Amino acid sequence: MLDSSKDQYPPLPLIQTWVWMMTQSGDADIQRKGQNNLIASFGSLAKANEYLVKKNQD
Numbered sequence: 001m002l003d004s005s006k007d008q009y010p011p012l013p014l015i016q017t018w019v020w021m022m023t024q025s026g027d028a029d030i031q032r033k034g035q036n037n038l039i040a041s042f043g044s045l046a047k048a049n050e051y052l053v054k055k056n057q058d
Contacts, residue, residue: 010041012055
């Protein structure tokens with residue numbers, strides 16, 4: 001489980017932009033960049049998703 005009080009993550013709007021880049025952009029380079037940014041910040045896409053789900057429940 002993620003403990004956001006311990007870990008420092010980028011601002012939510014930036015994370016949402018990376019998700020948009022990865023899922024909605026028609027450009028493969030932009031999609032890769034969004035994915036790479038999420039992985040670099042969270043360690044995996046699964047952890048990024050877990051963080052976003054938790055944020056949406058707050």
